[in-house]
Amino acid sequence: MAPSKQETQRQTILHFWRQGICNASKIYSLTNIPLKTIYRNLKKIKETGNVKHKGGNGRIRKITPAASRAIGQYIRRQPSLSAKSLASKLEDIGVNASRLTVSRHLTNLGYQNALPFCTPMLTSIHKEKRIEWVQKHKDDDWKKTLFSDETSFQLFRNTIKHWYKNARP
Numbered sequence: 001m002a003p004s005k006q007e008t009q010r011q012t013i014l015h016f017w018r019q020g021i022c023n024a025s026k027i028y029s030l031t032n033i034p035l036k037t038i039y040r041n042l043k044k045i046k047e048t049g050n051v052k053h054k055g056g057n058g059r060i061r062k063i064t065p066a067a068s069r070a071i072g073q074y075i076r077r078q079p080s081l082s083a084k085s086l087a088s089k090l091e092d093i094g095v096n097a098s099r100l101t102v103s104r105h106l107t108n109l110g111y112q113n114a115l116p117f118c119t120p121m122l123t124s125i126h127k128e129k130r131i132e133w134v135q136k137h138k139d140d141d142w143k144k145t146l147f148s149d150e151t152s153f154q155l156f157r158n159t160i161k162h163w164y165k166n167a168r169p
Contacts, residue, residue, distance in 0.1 A: 009033050010051040013041045063105050067095040076113065079162040083113075097102065111163045119159075 001012070009031075016027045024038040034145055041051050063071070066091055072091060080091075084102040090097055097105075103113070122130075 009037055010041055013038055014045065014051050015043050017042070060100055062097045063090075063095060067097075068105065068109070069095065071105065072109065075106065075163045079164070080160050081163070082161075106163060109165075111165050113161050115161055115162055116158050
């Protein structure tokens, strides 16, 4: 990766400093780097001996690397988790982040929250198996049969979003 404009300017100023040119106006006339930049970098050279950026700027991230790994594990195990439930799971491990922060973090990791693709209701194989089952059990006494089904399903469309990485299956 090519160095940034600021890094190039810093290195140029340091080069002239090492050549013995310590006057800001002289460096300005040779390079056309803004005087304020030259003064700031010369001050940094006098104080620390180099022009490196000291770093440490900006806000500390809410989601630590350990929490990021935990989020990835939760999503891989159960891709239908919502950002709100992930935020509550993060609170259990000591990270207080909002659902929007969690959602933004997952997006930055390459995940997308989307509905699964629609699948055909019944294939021809399913239909054949159902006909076979009906013919096999048509003479059963249905008054003695107890039906208990606690399954929840959607007739025409799945409404539960999943987190997908890169592309939906």
